[in-house]
Amino acid sequence: MAPPPGLTFREKVRYAFSSPGNFNRAITLESAKSKYINEDLVPSPPERWTWTAWSYLAYWWSESWNVSTWSVGSSLVALGLSVGEALLVVLFANILSAVIIVMNGFAAARYHIGYPVLARATFGMYGHYFFVAIRAILGIIWGGVQLYFEGQFISIMLRCIFPSWETMKNTIPESQGITLQVFIGFLVAFIVTMPFMLIHTTKIRHLFAVKSFVMPIAGLGIVIWATKANGGVSSGAIESVADKSSTIVFAFSVIAQFNSVMGSNSALIVTVPDLARYSRKPRDQVWGQLIGLPVSILCAAFGVITTSAVQNMWGKAYWNPYDLLNGILDQTYSSKSRAGVFFAAMVFAFATLGTSIACNITPFAADVTCMLPKYINIVRGQFLCLIIAFAITPWHILTSAPTFLNFLGGYSIFQGSVVSIMLVDYFLIRRGNLDIPAMYDESTRSKYYFVWGVNWRSIAAFVIGFLLPLPGFIGSFGTVSVSVTATRLYDLGWELSFLCGGVAYYVLCLVFKVPGQEDCKRPFGEMSDDEWTLPDGEKDTRFHMHGVEQSTSRVEDYDEKHVDGVTRVHVV
Structure with missing residues (x-):
């Protein structure tokens, strides 16, 4: 029984805490009709088809402006690549990512369902929980890290306002890995982010529209300042001599960096259905996403240009924008520099907020709804992600857990096969035909129940997908030595996982037909x-x-x- 209608907010709170039973009734979603259904799990009604092609373009264009993209050129230039070569690696990796993102958004844009529901058709009514959980955990961790980055920019803003900010006594022990100034910024970032958690995914597109406009202006301002102060770009200042004594070794070093860019995109590649489901028309998600991600090359170019100019001026490479902004204040603390840095830090803080929502909070919230559909919708899931991300003290992850960071860097080998299996299942096995009512069928008769609720073909293909790069991944921790071949297979981690997982699933489905095989006989995408x-x-x-x-x-x-x-x- 739901709470009595017509109660004020105060009365609702009083009712909820009057007894355990009333509390349960107060937090139970009226839309939760079964363990597979609530308002954010059913196909989105037309009034929620709010994302146009321009919405997706603004989303990916704005998403490209973040700390990671700004500093992505550092590892590439350190290998000995020229600035132009480094940017080409980033460009082609993002083009490949964009193509796969568009493909993985087709089913969601057509049927208007998100990743958790689509995963039921591929992995089974129970099997999909595992693949949702591994993505949700990643969202929490990186959500906390992005919140920490946002806090650093807020600390820089406060430093611009208060001259004594930098010299304020740090009462937090050094062993904790964070200063009092940054912790205050982190706390403010948490408070500032809180109101955005009230915005549903269908309306959050406006945030990215604003970010897509203000962030390029701030980035351009930093580039103009750096090149003007230096008297040019001075790209040679950051370029190193490449060791090309072995062409194979050098080639695999470049491939490894290409793979790292793919890996940084891998989480969104998997869960892009959570955004594509709100597409006004199926084709809207295509062009917006196909164009939006590759143009992130501009942000990476700005990062490389700025770093090279500053390196030539001050003899130090500031790849991270928060290090750069602090470095500017260290060099000169004039009113002019403080005003410029304040504006840049404010925009970067806003951009980091947008990145956290886009890459971590929204995917987590959309996916975790399937875990507890009786109690969690997208808005509640967003609050849950933010609270947990705050509680994990992410600075410990960044400062005292290099092994764990290495694990996160190689985590993409487990995600490449997930997306390829879903693509093969939708395009080749089912030929675009999904039985939507079956995705919400609780009975064992559902065609997506498979065996004990798990599609063993997809599980086997998932394992096969990461087997080849796995030894090299283990060797990357430095605890055991592995062969050169294993290391090179790991350098191809995401791509190899994607290829092996998809091929394995296709072969298994040819040999062992999936239930509901009659769907595959209809023309592509024909509705029952x-x-x-x-x-x-x-x-x-x-x-x-x-x-x-x-x-x-x-x-x-x-x-x-x-x-x-x-x-x-x-x-x-």
Whole structure:
């Protein structure tokens, strides 16, 4: 029984804490109809199809402006690549990422369902929980790290306002790995981020629209300052001589860096359905995402140009923007420099906030809804992610856990096969045909129940996918020695995992047919009859789409076909 209707907020709080039973009823979502259904798990109704092609373009364009992209050129230039060569590596890695992101968004944009529900068709009604959990854990960890980065920029802003900020006594022991100034910034970042957790994914696109405008301006301002103060770019200041005595060794070093860029994109590649599901039309997610990510080369270029100019001026390479902004204040603490640094730090803090929401908080919230659909929707999941991310004290991860950081860096070998298996399942095995009602069927008769709720073919393919790069991944911790071949296979980690996992799943499905194989016989993406019907002659303009009642009055573009006394409504 739900709480009595018409209660004020104060009365609701009093009711919730009056007894354990009332508390449970107060936090239970009315939309939770079963262990597989709540408001954010069912196919999104048309009023939630709010993301246009421009929304996705702004999202990826804004997402490219972050701390990681700004400093991505550091490792590449350190290998001996020229600035141009380093940027080309980043460009081609992002082009490949964009293509796979678009492919993984097709099913979500067509059926308007997110990653957790799509994963049921591939991994099983119970098996999908594991693949959602490994992504959710990553969201918490990196959400905390991004919150820490945001706190550093806020600390720089406070340093610009208060001259005594830098000399303030640090009462936190050095062993904790954080100063009082940065901790205050971290606390402020948590408070500032809190209101954004109230915004649903369908409306958060406006945040990225603002970020896509202000961040390039700030980045351009930093580049202009650096090149003007230095009298040029001086790209040679950061370039090192490459050891090309062995072409193979050098080539695999470049491949490893290409793989690291793919790895940094791997989490979003997997969970892009959580955004694509809100696409106004299926094609909107295509061009917006296909163009938006590759243009991140501009942010990486700005980072390289600025670092080279500053290196030539001061003899030190500041690859991270927060180190650069602190370095500027160390060099000169004039009113002019303080104003410029304050604006840049404020924009970078805002950009980091957007990155945290886009890459960590929103995916976590969208995915964790399937864990406890009775109690968690996307908004509640966002609050949960932020609170846990704050509680894990992320500075300990960055300052005193190099082994754990190394694990996170190689984590992508476990995600490459996940996305390839889902792509093979949708495009090649099911040919774009999904049975939406079956994805919410609690019975063992569901075609996606497989064996004990797990599609063993996808599990086997997932393991096969990371087997080859696994020895090199273990060797990267330095605890055991591995062969050169194992190391080179690890350098191909994400790409190798993607290829092996997808091929293995396709072969297994050819040998051992998946339940519901009749879906594969229909033309690509053709809907089953019961998903798009209403009695012929009925003018109510209501119909069932993907098993959910909809209304044509809320759909911009649709067709009606009269076949055998039934009107079939197809949303374009």
